[in-house]
Amino acid sequence: xxxxxxxxxxxEDAYIERCDKETENMIRNESSLFLTQPLDxxxxxKNEFIYLESHWFEGIRVEAVSVEADDVFGTYDVMLGxxxxxxxxxxxxxxxxxxxNGDEAKFDLMFSHDDGLWNLNFALNYTEGFQEDITIGEAFxxxxxxxxxxxxxxxxxxxxxxx
Numbered sequence: 001x002x003x004x005x006x007x008x009x010x011x012e013d014a015y016i017e018r019c020d021k022e023t024e025n026m027i028r029n030e031s032s033l034f035l036t037q038p039l040d041x042x043x044x045x046k047n048e049f050i051y052l053e054s055h056w057f058e059g060i061r062v063e064a065v066s067v068e069a070d071d072v073f074g075t076y077d078v079m080l081g082x083x084x085x086x087x088x089x090x091x092x093x094x095x096x097x098x099x100x101n102g103d104e105a106k107f108d109l110m111f112s113h114d115d116g117l118w119n120l121n122f123a124l125n126y127t128e129g130f131q132e133d134i135t136i137g138e139a140f141x142x143x144x145x146x147x148x149x150x151x152x153x154x155x156x157x158x159x160x161x162x163x
Contacts, residue, residue: 027048
């Protein structure tokens with residue numbers, strides 16, 4: 001069984017980019033100090049998204065995570081590639097349906113045969129513990145925790161079905 005470790009300084013050595021939504025070009029490479037900005041920075045800079053790579057995400061089978069403010073729904077959209085086999089689709093969907101709260105809760109999940117990854121998008125607003133006034137760093141902590149629980153649930157289902 002995998003265990004979650006202390007998270008207070010989890011992303012201090014992460015690779016962070018601010019990028020332009022339209023072109024996906026990097027605007028600026030940021031230090032971990034950027035993570036102390038309020039999350040609503042993304043609503044003020046509607047043309048930007050934040051891209052973050054960390055060994056912590058690799059440990060839970062996630063390549064990298066991007067977050068942006070959705071212009072239409074006003075939610076914070078999380079986009080990532082999840083390294084789980086296609087056969088775990090049912091477990092992944094069950095977890096997402098059970099753990100994204102609210103009437104509007106939605107996610108997009110599509111398997112890419114080219115890279116063997118699940119492309120997963122979901123609204124951070126519908127995860128447990130989300131608050132509008134968190135920092136960008138706290139948002140990435142929340143994302144990490146949510147994905148950690150997702151991978152843990154898939155692992156548990158895998159062991160139950162193989163017994």
